[in-house]
Amino acid sequence: MDHAADAHRTDLMTITRFVLNEQSKYPESRGDFTILLSHIVLGCKFVCTAVNKAGLAKLLGLAGETNVQGEDQKKLDVLSNEVFIKALISSGRTCILVSEEDEEATFVEPAKRGKYCVVFDPLDGSSNIDCGVSIGTIFGIYMMKDAHEPIVDDVLQPGKNMLAAGYCMYGSSCTLVLSTGNGVNGFTLDPSLGEFILTHPDIKIPKKGKIYSVNEGNAKNWDGPTSKYVESCKFPKDGSSPKSLRYIGSMVADVHRTLLYGGIFLYPADKKSPNGKLRVLYEVFPMSFLMEQAGGQAFTGKERALDLVPKKIHERSPIFLGSYDDVEEIKRLYSAEEKN
Numbered sequence: 001m002d003h004a005a006d007a008h009r010t011d012l013m014t015i016t017r018f019v020l021n022e023q024s025k026y027p028e029s030r031g032d033f034t035i036l037l038s039h040i041v042l043g044c045k046f047v048c049t050a051v052n053k054a055g056l057a058k059l060l061g062l063a064g065e066t067n068v069q070g071e072d073q074k075k076l077d078v079l080s081n082e083v084f085i086k087a088l089i090s091s092g093r094t095c096i097l098v099s100e101e102d103e104e105a106t107f108v109e110p111a112k113r114g115k116y117c118v119v120f121d122p123l124d125g126s127s128n129i130d131c132g133v134s135i136g137t138i139f140g141i142y143m144m145k146d147a148h149e150p151i152v153d154d155v156l157q158p159g160k161n162m163l164a165a166g167y168c169m170y171g172s173s174c175t176l177v178l179s180t181g182n183g184v185n186g187f188t189l190d191p192s193l194g195e196f197i198l199t200h201p202d203i204k205i206p207k208k209g210k211i212y213s214v215n216e217g218n219a220k221n222w223d224g225p226t227s228k229y230v231e232s233c234k235f236p237k238d239g240s241s242p243k244s245l246r247y248i249g250s251m252v253a254d255v256h257r258t259l260l261y262g263g264i265f266l267y268p269a270d271k272k273s274p275n276g277k278l279r280v281l282y283e284v285f286p287m288s289f290l291m292e293q294a295g296g297q298a299f300t301g302k303e304r305a306l307d308l309v310p311k312k313i314h315e316r317s318p319i320f321l322g323s324y325d326d327v328e329e330i331k332r333l334y335s336a337e338e339k340n
């Protein structure tokens with residue numbers, strides 16, 4: 001590193017500075033949230049390093065049952081789950097953790113307990129790992145309802161009660177997008193500093209977009225409004241240009257593009273999966289929270305996504321999220337069908 005040339009960079013807005021600045025706006029704050037977030041950020045850095053090495057490990061024959069040291073080589077999704085569980089418990093600020101990888105919620109032992117509940121998908125888009133396509137981690141943070149012995153109900157709250165949500169995308173760069181309920185900000189990891197730097201301040205999603213993003217292979221099982229909507233993206237009746245289709249199959253990457261470029265991401269219900277595929281707590285809610293904070297909308301086909309009250313921790317829901325006007329159109333089609 002050229003230290004002289006980099007001297008001017010010491011005024012960069014790192015995520016640590018950013019969160020401390022936010023904290024200073026609340027004089028009564030004891031910094032618990034800041035500490036929790038710093039543990040999540042550390043987890044993301046660990047997973048980013050593991051993801052970057054994954055291809056190499058495979059090439060060198062290290063990713064299998066055992067590595068050269070004779071240790072078990074863990075699959076990335078299992079490893080990522082362990083990283084976040086450890087990072088969150090060691091923060092001393094959490095009481096309940098819900099991970100996609102664990103059937104049951106994890107209750108933190110009293111000595112290490114704090115007041116936050118964290119829901120997360122440690123590695124999203126894991127089917128894309130072996131071909132090096134972008135994958136990510138998604139998280140949402142709730143406050144425990146009251147001071148009592150934690151119970152599962154503490155995480156079965158509507159998404160609008162989330163205090164914060166975000167994702168980290170492990171792609172051509174490592175990008176962390178965060179909202180603490182006061183807009184959306186994006187940070188990019190500078191590997192030379194090991195710090196996330198504010199690179200996308202106050203992200204606002206375009207009001208209308210030119211891209212739709214959906215697994216069209218499921219089209220034969222879609223319901224009327226979804227089919228009509230996708231048809232209108234391809235053959236618009238108002239004389240406008242057709243939308244482009246982009247679909248990666250990693251929710252983090254598809255939502256990130258939607259957030260920056262505008263448009264709509266949909267994982268609708270279909271005849272085979274009447275509740276869709278994506279999980280309410282750690283996929284639908286955090287992404288819907290971010291979309292609304294960026295000026296977009298998120299809809300389930302029946303209601304505002306963040307109004308949904310999950311009954312089970314791994315519950316699924318259809319989801320349509322993105323630019324305000326694009327989601328408005330799908331809402332119109334569903335309400336027209338209801339009236340018929």
Ligand SMILES: O=P(O)(O)OC[C@H]1O[C@](O)(COP(=O)(O)O)[C@@H](O)[C@@H]1O
Pocket residue numbers: 100121123124125126127215249250251252267277
């Ligand atoms: O392959 P499909 O059916 O289009 O599903 C893609 C969706 O499934 C997911 O991969 C599910 O996430 P996981 O990898 O965490 O299970 C989303 O990231 C993505 O939007």
Ligand SMILES: [Mg+2]
Pocket residue numbers: 100121123124125251283
């Ligand atoms: Mg996922």
Ligand SMILES: [Mg+2]
Pocket residue numbers: 077100121122123124125126
């Ligand atoms: Mg996952």
